[in-house]
Amino acid sequence: MSSNPDFELIASRLRRVPYHQWLGVDVKSVGDGLVVLSMPWRAEFVSNPDAGYTHGGVLATLIDIAGDFAVITKVGRGVPTVDLRVDFHRATRGGTLLATGQIVKMGKSFAVADARIEDESGALIASGRGVYWCGS
Amino acid sequence: MSSNPDFELIASRLRRVPYHQWLGVDVKSVGDGLVVLSMPWRAEFVSNPDAGYTHGGVLATLIDIAGDFAVITKVGRGVPTVDLRVDFHRATRGGTLLATGQIVKMGKSFAVADARIEDESGALIASGRGVYWCGS
Amino acid sequence: MSSNPDFELIASRLRRVPYHQWLGVDVKSVGDGLVVLSMPWRAEFVSNPDAGYTHGGVLATLIDIAGDFAVITKVGRGVPTVDLRVDFHRATRGGTLLATGQIVKMGKSFAVADARIEDESGALIASGRGVYWCGS
Amino acid sequence: MSSNPDFELIASRLRRVPYHQWLGVDVKSVGDGLVVLSMPWRAEFVSNPDAGYTHGGVLATLIDIAGDFAVITKVGRGVPTVDLRVDFHRATRGGTLLATGQIVKMGKSFAVADARIEDESGALIASGRGVYWCGS
Numbered sequence: 001m002s003s004n005p006d007f008e009l010i011a012s013r014l015r016r017v018p019y020h021q022w023l024g025v026d027v028k029s030v031g032d033g034l035v036v037l038s039m040p041w042r043a044e045f046v047s048n049p050d051a052g053y054t055h056g057g058v059l060a061t062l063i064d065i066a067g068d069f070a071v072i073t074k075v076g077r078g079v080p081t082v083d084l085r086v087d088f089h090r091a092t093r094g095g096t097l098l099a100t101g102q103i104v105k106m107g108k109s110f111a112v113a114d115a116r117i118e119d120e121s122g123a124l125i126a127s128g129r130g131v132y133w134c135g136s
Numbered sequence: 137m138s139s140n141p142d143f144e145l146i147a148s149r150l151r152r153v154p155y156h157q158w159l160g161v162d163v164k165s166v167g168d169g170l171v172v173l174s175m176p177w178r179a180e181f182v183s184n185p186d187a188g189y190t191h192g193g194v195l196a197t198l199i200d201i202a203g204d205f206a207v208i209t210k211v212g213r214g215v216p217t218v219d220l221r222v223d224f225h226r227a228t229r230g231g232t233l234l235a236t237g238q239i240v241k242m243g244k245s246f247a248v249a250d251a252r253i254e255d256e257s258g259a260l261i262a263s264g265r266g267v268y269w270c271g272s
Numbered sequence: 273m274s275s276n277p278d279f280e281l282i283a284s285r286l287r288r289v290p291y292h293q294w295l296g297v298d299v300k301s302v303g304d305g306l307v308v309l310s311m312p313w314r315a316e317f318v319s320n321p322d323a324g325y326t327h328g329g330v331l332a333t334l335i336d337i338a339g340d341f342a343v344i345t346k347v348g349r350g351v352p353t354v355d356l357r358v359d360f361h362r363a364t365r366g367g368t369l370l371a372t373g374q375i376v377k378m379g380k381s382f383a384v385a386d387a388r389i390e391d392e393s394g395a396l397i398a399s400g401r402g403v404y405w406c407g408s
Numbered sequence: 409m410s411s412n413p414d415f416e417l418i419a420s421r422l423r424r425v426p427y428h429q430w431l432g433v434d435v436k437s438v439g440d441g442l443v444v445l446s447m448p449w450r451a452e453f454v455s456n457p458d459a460g461y462t463h464g465g466v467l468a469t470l471i472d473i474a475g476d477f478a479v480i481t482k483v484g485r486g487v488p489t490v491d492l493r494v495d496f497h498r499a500t501r502g503g504t505l506l507a508t509g510q511i512v513k514m515g516k517s518f519a520v521a522d523a524r525i526e527d528e529s530g531a532l533i534a535s536g537r538g539v540y541w542c543g544s
Binding site: 288289290291293294295315316317318319320321327328329330332333334336337350352353354355356357358359360363400 | 424425426427429430431451452453454455456457463464465466468469470472473486488489490491492493494495496499536
Binding site: 065087 | 152154157159179182183184191193196197198214216219220221222227264
């Protein structure tokens with residue numbers, strides 16, 4: 001757990017979102033323009049009932065949240081997503097996923113953040129990028 | 137409801153996915169390289185607990201499913217998503233969302249499909265595109 | 273050629289860009305949030321010297337210009353591209369390409385426009401989307 | 409200049425493309441799944457004749473080439489681009505641009521590579537990602 005002074009602020013902001021509560025997403029560490037999130041597996045996440053793989057929509061959501069909260073470490077308030085890009089690298093099932101979000105470019109009106117999801121063994125599951133609106 | 141002969145096949149394939157069941161996504165109509173899906177609102181979808189807006193991850197998921205099933209109307213089996221692009225046009229809350237997926241290009245190894253989400257008033261909420269793997 | 277009153281304004285704006293002059297891009301018609309552009313082939317465009325295919329970068333550029341000028345029909349001034357997505361559907365060589373740009377969503381701060389490129393036979397060569405900054 | 413044994417192979421492959429010759433793109437170094445390219449300025453690159461900024465299409469092209477050649481270091485032959493994402497971070501004019509391409513995920517059928525463009529001062533000008541087809 002990070003000792004970063006913003007950790008509690010970022011974590012409480014993330015935890016108060018109903019969809020995050022349902023997903024079980026939580027904050028592991030917070031840096032300057034950087035977050036690491038964790039998300040345990042849920043049976044409802046399954047895409048293929050035979051293979052038990054996690055649905056791509058769940059991964060896309062985690063990419064979006066990780067990028068968003070990387071930007072929130074800088075701007076200190078919620079920032080809507082303008083657009084999102086996600087690449088799916090490996091099927092995954094079960095276990096806790098870790099997502100790292102990191103700012104690529106912080107502008108006046110919008111910010112770009114990259115995010116990547118790894119499983120517990122460190123294998124890269126998905127990665128992508130969001131553009132977030134920081135203007136007024 | 138469509139009278140398209142593939143409707144029951146496509147609908148049963150969509151409905152057997154646990155995550156689709158939780159989301160409440162269902163098939164409204166099926167064409168050749170085309171699907172229309174519906175998704176009613178759930179309290180868990182909320183992003184901003186004050187404003188009650190639907191989370192972008194829910195919209196991204198619906199874009200992915202609509203594009204995926206547009207391709208499934210052609211190939212008749214599940215096709216993994218290679219990558220996904222989503223643009224968020226308007227905040228939405230409550231009500232049933234309609235998502236239309238349509239093939240842009242059907243290739244031998246992968247297919248590109250566009251998708252758009254509208255609310256019950258016909259306002260465009262989000263749109264995007266997925267690339268789906270059809271190879272062996 | 274369009275009789276749209278903005279045609280000359282849009283065409284002169286497009287033609288005064290040095291890179292457009294080198295590419296040979298020109299305006300064929302202008303509508304409300306819509307443009308059709310043409311681009312003849314040049315020997316320098318070639319990617320593969322054996323097959324003579326047009327370079328993907330040339331196609332990506334044409335997608336960007338078509339989306340940009342679709343937005344310019346609405347805002348009447350240059351709008352920088354925030355981000356660009358391009359899908360390459362078919363290899364092409366020789367001949368004039370036609371590119372259609374069309375606004376998907378016109379917002380206060382940015383606009384989203386889709387674009388598609390066809391060859392002279394009407395085959396879809398590439399398609400994509402740009403986000404353009406319209407704020408101040 | 410890299411002493412990597414593949415350097416001459418990669419460089420000669422890049423240099424024999426007519427569009428690369430016109431752009432003036434060249435290889436600075438080659439690694440395992442990694443390339444650094446350089447591109448000097450040309451007067452034809454200009455987008456805005458008043459400000460002299462480089463056209464976004466030129467930057468998008470350089471992102472595509474850098475990602476493509478990162479993959480070529482692994483597969484040793486030309487790989488077509490499936491799709492491309494580019495984010496434009498800062499306007500640039502004049503001077504030589506440096507582009508770094510790096511593989512994110514090398515799969516059997518396609519590869520994902522990230523690329524970033526910096527100016528001579530090290531400022532980040534644009535970044536993005538391509539998906540490249542490596543199948544048969």
